Amino acid sequence: MSTGPVSVDHTRLLWMRRLAVLATLLCLSVVVFGGFVRLSHAGLSCPDWPTCYGKAAWPTKEHEIATANIDFPQRAVEVSKAWREQLHRHLAAVLGSLILALALISNWQDRRRRWLIIACVPVLIFAILLYNPGGLPLPSMPFTAFLIAAGVELALVAAAFSARAGTTARLTLLLLALVIFQALLGKWTVTMLVKPIIVMAHLIGGLSVLGLLGYLVLSLRRVAAPAVSSRAPKRPLVIAVFVLLTIQIALGGWVSSNYAALACPDFPACQGRWLPKTDFSEAFVLWRGVGVDYEGGVLDGPARVAIHLTHRWFALIAGLALFWLAWRAWREPALRAAGGALALVTAGQMALGISNVVFGLPLWVATAHNAGAAGLTLLMVYLLWRTRPMPGSLQTHRTQIR
Amino acid sequence: MWRDFLELTKPKVVALIVFTAVVGMFLATPGLPSWQALLWGNLGIWLAASSAAALNHVLDAQIDGKMARTAGRPLPTGHLGLRQATAFALVLGALSMLILGLLVNVLTALLTFASLIGYAVVYTLYLKRATPQNIVIGGAAGAAPPVLGWVAVTGEVHAHALLLFLIIFIWTPPHFWALAIFRRADYEAVAIPMLPVTHGVEYTRWQILYYTVLLLLVTLLPYLSGMSGLFYLGGALVLGLTFLYYAIRLLNPPNEWFAMRVFNYSVIYLMALFAFLLIDHYLPHAGAREPVLEFLRVAG
Numbered sequence: 281m282s283t284g285p286v287s288v289d290h291t292r293l294l295w296m297r298r299l300a301v302l303a304t305l306l307c308l309s310v311v312v313f314g315g316f317v318r319l320s321h322a323g324l325s326c327p328d329w330p331t332c333y334g335k336a337a338w339p340t341k342e343h344e345i346a347t348a349n350i351d352f353p354q355r356a357v358e359v360s361k362a363w364r365e366q367l368h369r370h371l372a373a374v375l376g377s378l379i380l381a382l383a384l385i386s387n388w389q390d391r392r393r394r395w396l397i398i399a400c401v402p403v404l405i406f407a408i409l410l411y412n413p414g415g416l417p418l419p420s421m422p423f424t425a426f427l428i429a430a431g432v433e434l435a436l437v438a439a440a441f442s443a444r445a446g447t448t449a450r451l452t453l454l455l456l457a458l459v460i461f462q463a464l465l466g467k468w469t470v471t472m473l474v475k476p477i478i479v480m481a482h483l484i485g486g487l488s489v490l491g492l493l494g495y496l497v498l499s500l501r502r503v504a505a506p507a508v509s510s511r512a513p514k515r516p517l518v519i520a521v522f523v524l525l526t527i528q529i530a531l532g533g534w535v536s537s538n539y540a541a542l543a544c545p546d547f548p549a550c551q552g553r554w555l556p557k558t559d560f561s562e563a564f565v566l567w568r569g570v571g572v573d574y575e576g577g578v579l580d581g582p583a584r585v586a587i588h589l590t591h592r593w594f595a596l597i598a599g600l601a602l603f604w605l606a607w608r609a610w611r612e613p614a615l616r617a618a619g620g621a622l623a624l625v626t627a628g629q630m631a632l633g634i635s636n637v638v639f640g641l642p643l644w645v646a647t648a649h650n651a652g653a654a655g656l657t658l659l660m661v662y663l664l665w666r667t668r669p670m671p672g673s674l675q676t677h678r679t680q681i682r
Numbered sequence: 683m684w685r686d687f688l689e690l691t692k693p694k695v696v697a698l699i700v701f702t703a704v705v706g707m708f709l710a711t712p713g714l715p716s717w718q719a720l721l722w723g724n725l726g727i728w729l730a731a732s733s734a735a736a737l738n739h740v741l742d743a744q745i746d747g748k749m750a751r752t753a754g755r756p757l758p759t760g761h762l763g764l765r766q767a768t769a770f771a772l773v774l775g776a777l778s779m780l781i782l783g784l785l786v787n788v789l790t791a792l793l794t795f796a797s798l799i800g801y802a803v804v805y806t807l808y809l810k811r812a813t814p815q816n817i818v819i820g821g822a823a824g825a826a827p828p829v830l831g832w833v834a835v836t837g838e839v840h841a842h843a844l845l846l847f848l849i850i851f852i853w854t855p856p857h858f859w860a861l862a863i864f865r866r867a868d869y870e871a872v873a874i875p876m877l878p879v880t881h882g883v884e885y886t887r888w889q890i891l892y893y894t895v896l897l898l899l900v901t902l903l904p905y906l907s908g909m910s911g912l913f914y915l916g917g918a919l920v921l922g923l924t925f926l927y928y929a930i931r932l933l934n935p936p937n938e939w940f941a942m943r944v945f946n947y948s949v950i951y952l953m954a955l956f957a958f959l960l961i962d963h964y965l966p967h968a969g970a971r972e973p974v975l976e977f978l979r980v981a982g
Contacts, residue, residue, distance in 0.1 A: 422982025441930055567973035570980045
């Protein structure tokens, strides 16, 4: 198509594509590393936010550790853990900056949205400083900081919906709002002492950022993929399976955040029985008050068994749905590779889930189980994109920034 | 003939009004309200609202005839005479006062009378023709029914009843202005100073958006004040955010009809919101803890 001189639009598209690919890869690492941080019990190893024991990095030297232990008596420094939590935050901050750049580039031509995005940066920095002034002579006003952040979120979402549907302008603004919300959830994970619902929301939020970034990369592709035939799985089917997968991932997050992974140490039976004692009324209470330290879990055995078994049995439903979709995709030549990959990753994910139980939750298996969820999310986003509705004649045209 | 009389009472609008009054009655007491309050209270409020609607037809007969939307009403078409309609309205009003005053309580009768006068005289005769804030102020009459229902049951005005009043009061401007945008040519033709006529459509759209934001915040109050629980909060948020979506889209609408879709949604919104209030009232509340309030305390 571009036989003429290189246009501004073309350069913009090129840069957006590079940035989007980079951001997606980085996001995948942040999600996988974030799972590692949690599963290696390092989630609370920095008691403050966004600093770690008052430092931008983390205390390493002897005297730094001594000072940190005096300033933060609630939790003794464990250098081997603190670096994980703080590196996760640093990686996420870089990811946030990439998404900011993406939003700025794709909204540059709309003067109002451009200035809104630019204005958000100092406002958010100010809010963070209000929350945690560090050494600066600012009053500490955490609730005001939260209100400011909430206002920024509302403004960004409103701006996103003022952009046309289906444009990268809207997608990147939503991404920006989402990644800021992820930062808030990351903060609450720490300040609410790994409260299960916050941890679960942080997982879902992270995978949502990943999925949206994947969709962005796809919609920026130079050449549109060949059209799928009428035998290909329809979009409603893909959406329905995606919903089931999302529920299963949320249940998995609930298992982890309630420390229920080893509530059943055997497979396929649980504690040697097919119908062990369960307590479903306590298992899914979403809110149990704040100020409680949730590290290690607060539920008793039967409640944890109920959570564990729900995730285990729902895996059967979600797994069957995924295999069904994979088979449907496999029958369609244009989607054969995606269908095959979906079947493989689903099988791998189930094997990892069983291994978690049988081998007593080894760190690398648990981390891989989280990575598998990310992989399934990306594959589903790909199928979602391939089955998107297309106006007949436009499908061979280049996707353009609108 | 009876159809014309029925149309004179604006049955659809009055049905919504009575529905909000019914909800006000149920919310007024932890159990079920007495059957006397339910029967006579609603009958009285229904008659009063019908009377006010008929009076509005009588007083607006001249301009109704010049507006496309209302030209087919019974008075402009000559199906009913002015005298007939006036007598009908006064009989309804008198019946309503008798029922409310003798069979319910005097306070309900007085407040209902004030609302009737507020709508039929203050709004229709004066405000409507005097200021672009007409429906903002006049909205007070339309917001009264849940309070009337509440008072019919308890005999006193409770702060929670005023909360219901506030919700409808804030809801009225975006609800009505959406219609006024669509019908602005009509209002311009008869020189009624509706906001889109005096300040333009663009300005009105922004006002609708501001009021919708305000409405979203106001509808949180029943939860925050402890009157309603999480079920209501969820409903209010979903309904309110949808309203917000409509209001934002109205800034740059896909077509002329969109204002009408906003108007139609606003009616569904109010019915659904009050249905949520009603259902929530009879749901067992899980403990005394208010998760969202607690969350807000530690969000910072």
